[in-house]
Amino acid sequence: MPRVVVVGAGFAGHRTARTLSRLLARERVEIVLLNPTDYFLYLPLLPQVSAGVLEPRRVTVSLVHTLPRVRLVLGEATDVDLSQRRVHYTDPEGGPGELAYDRLVLAVGSVNKLLPVPGVSEHAHGFRGLPEALFLRDHITRQTELAASAGEAGECAARCTFVVVGAGYTGTEVAAQGKLFTDALHSQMARPRPPQSTAWRSPDTRPRWLLLDIAPRVLPGLDPRLSRTADRVLRGRGVEIRTRTSVKEATPEGVWLDNGEFVATRTLVWCVGVRPDPLVADLGLPVDRGRLCVTPRLDVPGHPEVFACGDAAAVPDLTRPRSGNGDGGFELTPMTAQHATRQGDVAARNVAASLGHGTARAYRHHDLGFAVDLGGVQAAANPLGVPLSGPLAGAVTRGYHLAAMPGNRVRVAADWLLDTALPRQAVQLGLVHPWSVPLDTASPELARFPGAPPTE
Known part of the structure; x- marks a missing residue:
């Protein structure tokens, strides 16, 4: 056979x-x-996992159930x-x-994709799989909670600052979803507190998101109309977009930008590509x-x-x-x-x-357009070349994802519905440790099997 x-x-x-x-x-x-793994990962919805919109198993589709005539070898x-x-x-x-x-x-x-930037491999986190999304979700929640109890304004501001490098498809969605997530956490944490917690209520300690890219615009590989829509939505939401800018060095206290500016932060998300x-x-x-x-x-x-x-x-x-x-x-x-x-x-x-069944043919691509989910009801899409924005683009984007997923459609739609009606759960699960999500996912064995402990 x-x-x-x-x-x-x-x-x-x-x-x-x-x-x-x-x-x-x-x-x-x-x-x-x-x-x-025993699942297919639907990567486009991973930013929604890190932002608490979708539960992790919603974006994982069982290989055994969807491929009944295929033998799976782990x-x-x-x-x-x-x-x-x-x-x-x-x-x-x-x-x-x-x-x-x-x-x-x-x-x-x-x-x-790694670049020879000092400190990045030690202090940045990638965004290619479920462990990274789960870690980022916990990390954002933890930084928000630690900031709420910080007694020093500088520390509080650093924990409330989140830097995303790479304004492509993934980085744009991570920043868009992340800003909504931290705003929701901020509103929960910013309730009246004793006097010693007043640092949290300072205007300087509201969540701050920076999106950096050396390109002249966000989504540089897509239609400029999608780029303009994403730029408008992100800026309106309060995300600081720094084009023609990148990281020169990463440290435990923050990042140095190539323009000489130092940004104090505890969060550096690396989305420069693959x-x-x-x-x-x-x-x-x-x-x-x-x-x-x-x-x-x-x-x-x-x-x-x-x-x-x-x-x-x-x-x-x-x-x-x-x-x-x-x-x-x-x-x-x-x-x-x-x-x-x-x-x-x-x-x-x-x-x-x-093997003697059918006729071979060449691959020829016919572009159907792209869709970028910007969180909430916002999106940027151009199905069949027709530019869309706002709630209509959001509906088209989510409809596309439901059609493209090979499973879990009902569960995903149910989570979306619940997210519109209920507040997001601000809890840390603690399932993923920092050493199990190294930025270089190509070489360390623990990147392939994240249950393994770090080695010297």
């Missing part, structure tokens, strides 16, 4: 496995999905032996394992900016049994020819969930075609 191994259960890997199980439902083909891929056609992995308890394959789909995704998982660069195959080179049919040149899609693959965008270099090539598809999902469909069809 042929075996197809899919590595990674992000947007690309989950869609690949799901489409394969449907296309090959009547065939004698074994489909195996290798992933460190583990983190560590190496691929192309000559022997075997994937080596480490299971959640640290034991070694391997999987033989007839067809391989690499959809290992991406990790945090880079492909280093696994693909270690295969010894051609890569382009860390992404595995593939043909428009998503197979690897010289290895027709290997396919790649999503953030880990350098997929040529046949709708965007390169200009100015005369080589006749194409731009690469951006590292977005929309591309990853559709590439998963194409990869599955082409894997099935390589």
Whole structure:
């Protein structure tokens, strides 16, 4: 029986496995999905988890329930032996394992992008997974509560200051959702208190959010109309947007900006982007900016049994020819969930075609627009190129997310409804410790299996 191994259960890997199980439902083909967790994480709603809108399990979709004809193997891929056609992995308890394959789909995704900024790896926190969102939710709550009892105005102001670096899709949503969250916590904490707590009621100690980016505008990779809408909403909410600005150094007491300004803070959220998982660069195959080179049919040149899609693959965008270099090539598809999902469909069809079921085809993208949730009823969206803002954009954005999620739709909608009627719960769960969410999610073993204690 042929075996197809899919590595990674992000947007690309989950869609690949799901489409394969449907296309090959009547065939004698074994489909195996290798992933460190037993869930698919719906990343676009992660900022709502950190802001207390959604409970953590709402954005995690069971792989077993949504992929009934796929065998799940829990583990983190560590190496691929192309000559022997075997994937080596480490299971959640640290034991070694391997999987033989007839067809391989690499959809290992991406990790945090690091820059050589002193102190960032020690004092900043990324935002790529559920542990980071849970930690940030607890951290924001803790800083707000500590600020309420601080006896010194400077300490109180530092704990009430939150800095987000990177005004892309993730950073913009984290700042937008986070400002609403801290404002809600502030209103709960700022009730009349004894005289010794008057520092909290000072105007200088209201929650302060800064959004930094070296780009000239927020959401630099999206339509300028979306950027203008997001900028207007964030500024109206009180978020300080600093474009053409970045962090020069991070310290335990705050951050130095590249303009010489020091911002006292206990919170630095690193959302400067992502880079492909280093696994693909270690295969010894051609890569382009860390992404595995593939043909428009998503197979690897010289290895027709290997396919790649999503953030880990350098997929040529046949709708965007390169200009100015005369080589006749194409731009690469951006590292977005929309591309990853559709590439998963194409990869599955082409894997099935390589096994004699159907016809292979090239990946060709047709943009349906983007949606950015700005918290509350606010959003910026351009479905099918039509620019929207305000409550209408908010409704379209949430409708899109419900349609795109492969599960948990009712639970997500219920949490949204409850959030409009009830105050958010300002409690710390204490489930995630700082050492279990290192910024460099690519190399430390504890980043792959966050239950492990730190090592010297």
